[in-house]
Amino acid sequence: MLTLASEVEVLARFGRALADPIRCRLLLALHDAPAHPSDLAEQLGISRTRLSNHLACLRDCGLVVAVPVGRRTRYELADPRLGHALDDLRTAVVAVEADRSCADAEEKDCC
Numbered sequence: 001m002l003t004l005a006s007e008v009e010v011l012a013r014f015g016r017a018l019a020d021p022i023r024c025r026l027l028l029a030l031h032d033a034p035a036h037p038s039d040l041a042e043q044l045g046i047s048r049t050r051l052s053n054h055l056a057c058l059r060d061c062g063l064v065v066a067v068p069v070g071r072r073t074r075y076e077l078a079d080p081r082l083g084h085a086l087d088d089l090r091t092a093v094v095a096v097e098a099d100r101s102c103a104d105a106e107e108k109d110c111c
Helices: 007-018 021-032 037-044 048-060 080-099
Strands: 064-069 072-077
Touching: 007 021, 007 048, 021 037, 021 048, 021 072, 021 080, 037 048, 037 072, 048 064, 072 080
Parallel strands: none
Antiparallel strands: 064 072
C-alpha cells in the first residue's frame, strides 16, 4: 500500500538521493529522458551492478519508477515535478556558488 510522505520526509529523501554524485548524474539523465539500465550504465560510464544499486536507492526514495516495456524495464522520474525541482536546484546552486558569502569558504572547502 502506498502512503504519502510528509514534507520533511520528502526533503530528506531528496537530500539522500542527491548526496551521491552518481545518483545526481542519474537523476539528471532521467530528467533528460526515460532510459533503460544498459543505456544509463553506458552513458554514466559505470557497471550495471553499481547502477542497479543506485537505481534501487532512487526507487526506495520514491524519486524514480521502473516501467516494464516488454521484457525490459525503463526508468523515469516518478513525478514530472521532480524535473522542475532539479532545474530549480541547479539554478540555486549556481547562484550560491557565485555568491561565496562565507569568508572561510576556500579554506574550509564549504559553501
